Amino acid sequence: MKRESIPPNVIRRLPRYLRTLEELLDGNVECVSSSQLGRRLNLTPSQIRQDFSCFGEFGQQGYGYNVVLLRDAVASILGIGSGYSAVLFGAGNLGHALLKNFGFAHYGCRVLAAFDVDPALVGSSLGEIPVYSVHEFAGFAAENRVDIAVLAVPREFALSTARYIADVGVGAIWNFTNAELRDINESLLVEDVHFSDSFLALSYYLSERQKQENG
Amino acid sequence: MKRESIPPNVIRRLPRYLRTLEELLDGNVECVSSSQLGRRLNLTPSQIRQDFSCFGEFGQQGYGYNVVLLRDAVASILGIGSGYSAVLFGAGNLGHALLKNFGFAHYGCRVLAAFDVDPALVGSSLGEIPVYSVHEFAGFAAENRVDIAVLAVPREFALSTARYIADVGVGAIWNFTNAELRDINESLLVEDVHFSDSFLALSYYLSERQKQENG
DNA sequence: TAGATTGTTAATCGATTAACAATC
DNA sequence: TAGATTGTTAATCGATTAACAATC
16 A cells, blocks of 8 residues: 655665665575565564555565565655756765765765865866866756755865755755754755764763673 | 663664763853754754653753763663774775774774785774785684674675674674674674665655656 | 465554643 | 742653564
């Protein structure tokens, strides 16, 4: 039974399904059952079937799920194949790392350009990606459709840069800074990558473990 | 009422509380109520009081929470101040970015050294941090207490490096690779930073929005 | 056909919210 | 004292799990 609005928890599990399915694909596995998937992902078979049933029927009784079909379905649900294009703000180490190591293309996203304020970088290029001055972005966006802005500038420029990005009409920001961008405007989609949230969770569990060990 | 085992959801909210409390502190706010916090974090006052009550009583009726006290309490719960030390594996762009921009020190964590296989990097240093050969790590760990290994190596070296780290006796890995490290050993703490999970969630919401706009 | 596994409905569990007495 | 806000208990809501008829 297809559902109208999907719980965020389900959305957050989809990328994990995708990853697992691609692993299976690499191993030339043709077919997978909800219990097999569950074992790999540490989820119950029930939950997996529930999750998929939010989007339709992808399995076959007595057999399981065809890995290729399910992978493609999950990828499509996640918007891979929508042909999104992105630009990078901030061509520092983090920006470099993302361009080099994060497979934008693998997720169906094309990176059109990078923007920075550093005159030493402007005019150069990162691999295939040209680096322009931030001030050129308004013009650039008028000529090119930009779906996603990747924000990897130093913290102190984060908010003003994000405002500029939103003003120019980009609808989604992948935010690697600590700045709070949700208030910029109603319709702006913001996805935060908060390193500190992750680090502090680790720190918490580490200190919990130490407490237990010390009595 | 202090609780024995804290729900993961609560743990994951603590860093957000910390961030907000430090913002308030920067604004010289002395006192904050659960409703004020709730407005900033988009949580109900009830939930905030429930969350804090897992750890003890930090407020005062009719007044609210003293920002300094609450910040310190949250920081302490999260293990800031435990004096953890970390090492970095992989001194590439991502490693650089983390050392330069992520405030390990701000979270009470000291970065002792970086390890890489690239002969061009080994022997150099990143800021104050010396870069050693990966093979030197066993010896290093014998001389220095290492609580956390930050794993920022290329994907193909991730699993073997992580095994090595665990063998040497480090108990926690902050994992920036796509490799699945949970199976390495029971007691190893692993905290994943999966860029792709975050990106794909954004991609999903973007495509949802477009579907709505197009009818 | 027998065995396996789906999709879905119902039951359980846990997390969020509401309510309120306690008290600063 | 009156007003405000906590900590906590109870109510609600949503998410996970279990069960099972349908069917490949």
